[in-house]
Amino acid sequence: TQLLEQSPQFLSIQEGENLTVYCNSSSVFSSLQWYRQEPGEGPVLLVTVVTGGEVKKLKRLTFQFGDARKDSSLHITAAQPGDTGLYLCAGGISSYKLIFGSGTRLLVRP
Amino acid sequence: KAGVTQTPRYLIKTRGQQVTLSCSPISGHRSVSWYQQTPGQGLQFLFEYFSETQRNKGNFPGRFSGRQFSNSRSEMNVSTLELGDSALYLCASSHGGQGSYGYTFGSGTRLTVV
Secondary structure, eight states, X not given: OOOOEEEXXXXXXXXXXXXXEEEEOSXXXXXXXXXXXXXXXXXXXXXXXXXXXXXXXXXXXXXXXXXXXXXXXXXXXXXXXXXXXXXXXXXXXXXXXXXXXXXXXXXXXX | OOOOEEEOSEEEEOTTOOEEEEEEOOTTOOEEEEEEEETTTEEEEEEEEETTEEEEEOSOOTTEEEEEOTTSOEEEEEOXXXXXXXXXXXXXXXXXXXXXXXXXXXXXXXXXXX
Protein backbone atom coordinates (compact mmCIF):
# COMPACT_ATOMS: atom_id res chain seq x y z
CA THR A 1 0.00 0.00 0.00
CA GLN A 2 1.42 3.33 -1.05
CA LEU A 3 1.36 5.98 1.64
CA LEU A 4 2.24 9.64 1.58
CA GLU A 5 3.06 11.21 4.92
CA GLN A 6 2.83 14.96 5.25
CA SER A 7 4.34 17.03 8.00
CA PRO A 8 3.53 19.06 9.89
CA GLN A 9 -0.20 18.44 10.16
CA PHE A 10 -0.87 21.94 11.45
CA LEU A 11 1.07 25.15 11.16
CA SER A 12 0.18 28.54 12.58
CA ILE A 13 2.61 31.32 11.74
CA GLN A 14 2.81 35.08 11.64
CA GLU A 15 2.60 36.98 8.36
CA GLY A 16 6.05 37.40 6.85
CA GLU A 17 7.51 34.17 8.22
CA ASN A 18 8.86 31.36 6.07
CA LEU A 19 7.71 27.75 6.24
CA THR A 20 8.34 24.35 4.73
CA VAL A 21 5.92 21.47 4.33
CA TYR A 22 7.21 17.96 3.73
CA CYS A 23 5.75 15.01 1.87
CA ASN A 24 7.45 11.62 2.26
CA SER A 25 6.90 8.08 1.08
CA SER A 26 8.69 4.79 0.71
CA SER A 27 7.21 4.47 -2.76
CA VAL A 28 8.50 5.91 -6.02
CA PHE A 29 6.06 8.16 -7.82
CA SER A 30 5.86 9.04 -11.49
CA SER A 31 4.93 12.58 -10.52
CA LEU A 32 4.22 14.64 -7.45
CA GLN A 33 1.56 17.28 -7.33
CA TRP A 34 0.73 19.94 -4.79
CA TYR A 35 -2.76 21.30 -4.25
CA ARG A 36 -4.29 23.94 -2.00
CA GLN A 37 -7.81 23.53 -0.73
CA GLU A 38 -10.00 26.16 0.89
CA PRO A 39 -13.06 25.36 3.04
CA GLY A 40 -16.05 24.23 1.02
CA GLU A 41 -14.09 23.96 -2.22
CA GLY A 42 -12.18 21.33 -4.14
CA PRO A 43 -8.38 21.25 -4.22
CA VAL A 44 -6.70 23.56 -6.72
CA LEU A 45 -3.54 22.38 -8.46
CA LEU A 46 -0.46 24.46 -7.65
CA VAL A 47 2.28 22.53 -9.42
CA THR A 48 3.31 19.18 -10.85
CA VAL A 49 6.89 17.91 -10.68
CA VAL A 50 7.94 14.85 -12.63
CA THR A 51 11.75 14.67 -12.66
CA GLY A 52 13.83 13.61 -9.68
CA GLY A 53 15.62 16.65 -8.26
CA GLU A 54 13.31 19.06 -10.05
CA VAL A 55 12.70 22.46 -8.47
CA LYS A 56 9.84 24.71 -9.50
CA LYS A 57 9.07 28.21 -8.30
CA LEU A 58 5.69 29.86 -8.32
CA LYS A 59 6.09 33.41 -7.00
CA ARG A 60 6.81 32.92 -3.26
CA LEU A 61 6.32 29.13 -3.41
CA THR A 62 9.18 26.75 -4.14
CA PHE A 63 8.53 23.08 -4.82
CA GLN A 64 11.15 20.36 -4.88
CA PHE A 65 10.93 16.71 -5.92
CA GLY A 66 13.43 14.39 -4.28
CA ASP A 67 16.16 12.78 -6.36
CA ALA A 68 14.66 9.33 -5.82
CA ARG A 69 11.13 10.61 -6.54
CA LYS A 70 9.90 9.47 -3.11
CA ASP A 71 9.58 12.81 -1.38
CA SER A 72 8.82 16.45 -1.97
CA SER A 73 8.80 19.75 -0.15
CA LEU A 74 6.92 23.01 -0.44
CA HIS A 75 8.59 26.15 0.85
CA ILE A 76 6.71 29.42 1.23
CA THR A 77 8.66 32.63 1.64
CA ALA A 78 7.17 35.60 3.48
CA ALA A 79 3.80 33.95 4.06
CA GLN A 80 0.67 36.06 3.69
CA PRO A 81 -2.83 35.57 5.11
CA GLY A 82 -3.98 34.63 1.59
CA ASP A 83 -1.76 31.55 1.82
CA THR A 84 -4.02 30.12 4.52
CA GLY A 85 -5.51 26.78 3.55
CA LEU A 86 -5.06 23.03 3.42
CA TYR A 87 -2.00 21.99 1.42
CA LEU A 88 -2.10 18.52 -0.08
CA CYS A 89 0.59 16.56 -1.83
CA ALA A 90 -0.40 13.80 -4.24
CA GLY A 91 1.75 11.12 -5.83
CA GLY A 92 1.02 9.67 -9.21
CA ILE A 93 1.26 5.89 -9.24
CA SER A 94 -0.14 5.49 -12.71
CA SER A 95 -1.39 7.79 -15.40
CA TYR A 96 -4.82 7.79 -13.82
CA LYS A 97 -4.51 7.37 -10.07
CA LEU A 98 -3.21 9.67 -7.37
CA ILE A 99 -2.45 8.94 -3.75
CA PHE A 100 -2.99 11.94 -1.51
CA GLY A 101 -1.18 12.86 1.66
CA SER A 102 -3.15 13.69 4.79
CA GLY A 103 -2.61 17.41 4.32
CA THR A 104 -1.05 20.33 6.16
CA ARG A 105 -3.41 22.92 7.52
CA LEU A 106 -1.74 26.33 7.37
CA LEU A 107 -2.93 29.44 9.17
CA VAL A 108 -1.13 32.70 8.50
CA ARG A 109 -2.00 35.33 11.11
CA PRO A 110 -1.97 39.01 10.09
CA LYS B 1 -13.90 27.84 -20.01
CA ALA B 2 -16.29 26.27 -17.52
CA GLY B 3 -14.77 24.26 -14.71
CA VAL B 4 -15.79 20.91 -13.29
CA THR B 5 -19.41 21.01 -12.18
CA GLN B 6 -20.72 18.78 -9.43
CA THR B 7 -24.35 18.51 -8.44
CA PRO B 8 -25.86 18.71 -5.98
CA ARG B 9 -23.59 20.70 -3.66
CA TYR B 10 -25.26 19.44 -0.51
CA LEU B 11 -27.28 16.34 0.23
CA ILE B 12 -28.84 14.86 3.36
CA LYS B 13 -29.88 11.23 3.24
CA THR B 14 -31.09 8.63 5.71
CA ARG B 15 -29.26 5.40 6.46
CA GLY B 16 -30.26 2.66 4.04
CA GLN B 17 -31.13 5.01 1.21
CA GLN B 18 -29.18 5.33 -1.99
CA VAL B 19 -27.75 8.42 -3.62
CA THR B 20 -26.52 9.48 -7.06
CA LEU B 21 -23.98 12.25 -7.54
CA SER B 22 -23.23 13.91 -10.85
CA CYS B 23 -20.08 15.37 -12.37
CA SER B 24 -19.61 17.30 -15.60
CA PRO B 25 -15.92 17.54 -16.52
CA ILE B 26 -14.19 20.36 -18.33
CA SER B 27 -15.13 20.33 -22.00
CA GLY B 28 -12.73 18.07 -23.87
CA HIS B 29 -11.59 16.17 -20.79
CA ARG B 30 -12.26 12.47 -21.14
CA SER B 31 -10.97 11.25 -17.78
CA VAL B 32 -13.05 11.61 -14.64
CA SER B 33 -11.93 10.49 -11.19
CA TRP B 34 -13.87 10.37 -7.97
CA TYR B 35 -12.48 10.86 -4.46
CA GLN B 36 -13.98 10.71 -0.99
CA GLN B 37 -12.69 13.23 1.54
CA THR B 38 -13.22 12.84 5.27
CA PRO B 39 -11.45 14.49 8.22
CA GLY B 40 -10.10 11.17 9.42
CA GLN B 41 -9.02 9.54 6.17
CA GLY B 42 -8.27 12.50 3.91
CA LEU B 43 -8.77 12.02 0.17
CA GLN B 44 -9.38 8.43 -0.81
CA PHE B 45 -9.51 7.31 -4.45
CA LEU B 46 -12.82 5.76 -5.49
CA PHE B 47 -12.53 5.13 -9.23
CA GLU B 48 -11.48 6.59 -12.56
CA TYR B 49 -13.26 6.51 -15.90
CA PHE B 50 -11.95 7.19 -19.36
CA SER B 51 -14.11 7.02 -22.46
CA GLU B 52 -16.89 5.24 -20.55
CA THR B 53 -14.52 2.54 -19.19
CA GLN B 54 -13.54 2.15 -15.56
CA ARG B 55 -9.77 1.89 -15.59
CA ASN B 56 -9.02 1.78 -11.90
CA LYS B 57 -10.90 1.30 -8.65
CA GLY B 58 -10.01 2.07 -5.07
CA ASN B 59 -10.59 -0.04 -1.97
CA PHE B 60 -14.25 0.70 -1.39
CA PRO B 61 -17.11 -1.76 -0.97
CA GLY B 62 -19.34 -2.69 -3.89
CA ARG B 63 -21.98 -0.28 -2.61
CA PHE B 64 -19.96 2.40 -4.36
CA SER B 65 -20.32 2.37 -8.12
CA GLY B 66 -20.01 4.74 -11.00
CA ARG B 67 -20.36 5.18 -14.68
CA GLN B 68 -19.42 7.55 -17.44
CA PHE B 69 -21.51 8.60 -20.38
CA SER B 70 -20.49 9.21 -23.97
CA ASN B 71 -20.34 12.97 -23.32
CA SER B 72 -17.82 12.26 -20.51
CA ARG B 73 -20.26 13.24 -17.76
CA SER B 74 -20.01 10.86 -14.85
CA GLU B 75 -22.21 9.70 -12.03
CA MET B 76 -21.41 7.83 -8.86
CA ASN B 77 -23.92 5.89 -6.85
CA VAL B 78 -23.84 4.78 -3.26
CA SER B 79 -26.41 2.22 -2.21
CA THR B 80 -27.52 1.26 1.29
CA LEU B 81 -26.01 4.37 2.84
CA GLU B 82 -24.18 4.11 6.15
CA LEU B 83 -23.35 6.87 8.62
CA GLY B 84 -19.69 6.49 7.71
CA ASP B 85 -20.43 7.48 4.11
CA SER B 86 -20.85 11.07 5.24
CA ALA B 87 -18.12 12.92 3.40
CA LEU B 88 -17.21 15.42 0.73
CA TYR B 89 -17.23 13.64 -2.63
CA LEU B 90 -14.93 15.22 -5.16
CA CYS B 91 -14.81 14.75 -8.89
CA ALA B 92 -11.74 15.60 -10.91
CA SER B 93 -11.17 15.71 -14.63
CA SER B 94 -8.08 15.65 -16.79
CA HIS B 95 -7.38 15.78 -20.49
CA GLY B 96 -6.60 12.51 -22.16
CA GLY B 97 -6.33 10.61 -18.90
CA GLN B 98 -3.02 12.24 -18.02
CA GLY B 99 -3.91 12.47 -14.35
CA SER B 100 -0.26 12.37 -13.48
CA TYR B 101 0.03 15.91 -14.74
CA GLY B 102 -2.71 17.43 -12.67
CA TYR B 103 -6.39 17.30 -12.11
CA THR B 104 -9.05 19.98 -12.05
CA PHE B 105 -11.40 19.37 -9.19
CA GLY B 106 -15.00 20.35 -8.78
CA SER B 107 -16.28 21.99 -5.59
CA GLY B 108 -17.63 18.67 -4.37
CA THR B 109 -20.88 17.27 -3.05
CA ARG B 110 -21.22 17.33 0.72
CA LEU B 111 -23.17 14.19 1.69
CA THR B 112 -24.55 13.84 5.18
CA VAL B 113 -26.09 10.53 6.21
CA VAL B 114 -28.37 10.66 9.25
